[in-house]
Amino acid sequence: MDITTRVKEIFQTLHAIPEVGFNEHKTAAYLAAELGKAGYQIRTGIGGTGITGVLDSGVPGPVIGLRADMDALAHTVDGVEKCVHSCGHDAHCAMVLAAAEVLAEKPPAKGKLKIVFQPAEEKLDGALSMIKSGAVDDLEILFGIHLRPIQEAKSGQATPALYHGASYIATAAIKGAPAHGARPHLGINAIDAATAVVGAINAIHLNPADSWSVKTTKLHAGGPTLNAIPDLAEMAFDLRAQSNAAMDALLAKLPQTIENAAAAIGATADVQIRGGVPAAEYDAGLTAIAGEAIRAVLGEAGLLAPIITPGGEDFHYFTQKIPGLRSAYIGLGCNLTPGLHHPDMTFDTDALPQGVAILLEAVRRASS
Ligand SMILES: [Zn+2]
Ligand SMILES: [Zn+2]
Incomplete structure (x- = not known):
C-alpha cells in the first residue's frame, strides 16, 4: 500500500x-x-x-x-x-x-x-x-x-x-475578618484587599523586550448578607510569557505581590500555582x-x-x-x-x- x-x-x-x-x-x-x-x-x-x-x-x-x-x-x-x-x-x-x-x-x-x-x-x-x-x-x-x-x-x-508560549494559572484565597456593615473598623474587608491585589498585579513589570502578561481572571467575594463586611475573596490569575526565564520571573514575583498587597489592608493571602506549561x-x-x-x-x-x-x-x-x-x-x-x-x-x-x-x-x- x-x-x-x-x-x-x-x-x-x-x-x-x-x-x-x-x-x-x-x-x-x-x-x-x-x-x-x-x-x-x-x-x-x-x-x-x-x-x-x-x-x-x-x-x-x-x-x-x-x-x-x-x-x-x-x-x-x-x-x-x-x-x-x-x-x-x-x-x-x-x-x-x-x-x-x-x-x-x-x-x-x-x-x-x-x-x-x-x-x-x-x-x-x-x-x-x-x-x-x-x-x-x-x-x-x-x-x-x-x-x-x-x-x-x-x-x-x-x-x-x-x-x-508558557502559560500558568494561579489562585489566591484572601482572608479578612467579618464585621457588621455599620462597624467596618471592627473587620477587615476582603474586597478592599482583593482590589489592592488587582492593582499590585497590574503594577508588576518585567523587561518590556520580553513578551509576557499577567492579569486577574476571577474575583469572587461577598455572600448573601449585603450589610456585612465580607471576610473572604477568591481570586485567579492567568500568566503568559514567551520565554521560560520570563515565566520564572513572573512566578517568583506573584506570591509576594499578592501577599504584600493583602497585608497592606490587614488581610492574608493563600497563593497556589495551579499548574501550566513551559514555553x-x-x-x-x-x-x-x-x-x-x-x-x-x-x-x-x-x-x-x-x-x-x-x-x-x-x-x-x-x-x-x-x-x-x-x-x-x-x-x-x-x-x-x-x-x-x-x-x-x-x-x-x-x-x-x-x-x-x-x-x-x-x-x-x-x-x-
Ligand atoms: Zn488543542
Ligand atoms: Zn493540539
Missing part, C-alpha cells in the same frame, strides 16, 4: 474513535497493535494510556523519537455533548504511525527509534505523566508535529518551529534539520519562517524535564478551517502524506 493511502486509512480509523484525555483506550489499543505488527517493541499503559514503540538497530547511536498526542475534545453540538478530534491529534498519530511503518522497513543504521504516543495533551499533563513514569528518559532527539489553522499556514506550507525551547541544529526536511518535501516556497503562537503545548515538558533532550516541532499547513478546537474543524487530508515525508526526511537527516 502506498503512503498516501495508508496514512489516510489510519487517519479515518482514528477519526472515527475520538476519546478525551486519559481515556484513549481504543486509540491506544489500535496504535499499539499496528506498531507491534510493524516490528516495534511495545510498552503500553505508560502514565495512563501512553505507548512507546522501540526499534533498536543494535549499533550505538542516538535515541530519536517521534511524538504524537492521542486525545480529542468534548464539544456540545446542538445541545448534545460529543467527542471530536477538533485539534487534529488523529492526524498527528496517523502521520507518526505511517512514518514509523516506513522506518521499520528501512531503519536508521545506528541508534534507536522511539515512537511516543502520549495521552491528554489538552489536559496539559499527559506528557508529564509519561515523563514521570521514566519510560522516555532515554530520548535524545524528539520531533513533534501539529496541524496549523489556515491563517498561519496553507496546504503545501510548513514551519520548522512553532513557538508556543518552547528548540535546538537550533534540529530546527535547521526540520527546515531542510520541509524544503526537500515542499520546496523552497513551502518553507515558512518560525511561527510564534500564544497557545500552550505540553510537548515542551519533554525538553524541560529530560536532561540533554533536543527537540524540534513542525507546524504543518493543511487549509484547516474554521479553526482548531472548533467542532466543525476540517482540513485537506492531502497534507498527511506530506507530513509523513517531512518526518521521514527529518529522522534521516538527524540520524546520519
Whole structure:
C-alpha cells in the first residue's frame, strides 16, 4: 500500500474513535497493535494510556523519537455533548504511525527509534505523566508535529518551529475578618484587599523586550448578607510569557505581590500555582534539520519562517524535564478551517502524506 493511502486509512480509523484525555483506550489499543505488527517493541499503559514503540538497530547511536498526542475534545453540538478530534491529534498519530511503518522497513543504521504516543495533551499533563513514569528518559532527539489553522499556514506550507508560549494559572484565597456593615473598623474587608491585589498585579513589570502578561481572571467575594463586611475573596490569575526565564520571573514575583498587597489592608493571602506549561525551547541544529526536511518535501516556497503562537503545548515538558533532550516541532499547513478546537474543524487530508515525508526526511537527516 502506498503512503498516501495508508496514512489516510489510519487517519479515518482514528477519526472515527475520538476519546478525551486519559481515556484513549481504543486509540491506544489500535496504535499499539499496528506498531507491534510493524516490528516495534511495545510498552503500553505508560502514565495512563501512553505507548512507546522501540526499534533498536543494535549499533550505538542516538535515541530519536517521534511524538504524537492521542486525545480529542468534548464539544456540545446542538445541545448534545460529543467527542471530536477538533485539534487534529488523529492526524498527528496517523502521520507518526505511517512514518514509523516506513522506518521499520528501512531503519536508521545506528541508534534507536522511539515512537511516543502520549495521552491528554489538552489536559496539559499527559506528557508529564509519561515523563514521570521514566519510560522516555532515554530520548535524545524528539520531533513533534501539529496541524496549523489556515491563517498561519496553507496546504503545501510548513514551519520548522512553532513557538508556543508558557502559560500558568494561579489562585489566591484572601482572608479578612467579618464585621457588621455599620462597624467596618471592627473587620477587615476582603474586597478592599482583593482590589489592592488587582492593582499590585497590574503594577508588576518585567523587561518590556520580553513578551509576557499577567492579569486577574476571577474575583469572587461577598455572600448573601449585603450589610456585612465580607471576610473572604477568591481570586485567579492567568500568566503568559514567551520565554521560560520570563515565566520564572513572573512566578517568583506573584506570591509576594499578592501577599504584600493583602497585608497592606490587614488581610492574608493563600497563593497556589495551579499548574501550566513551559514555553518552547528548540535546538537550533534540529530546527535547521526540520527546515531542510520541509524544503526537500515542499520546496523552497513551502518553507515558512518560525511561527510564534500564544497557545500552550505540553510537548515542551519533554525538553524541560529530560536532561540533554533536543527537540524540534513542525507546524504543518493543511487549509484547516474554521479553526482548531472548533467542532466543525476540517482540513485537506492531502497534507498527511506530506507530513509523513517531512518526518521521514527529518529522522534521516538527524540520524546520519
Ligand atoms: Zn488543542
Ligand atoms: Zn493540539
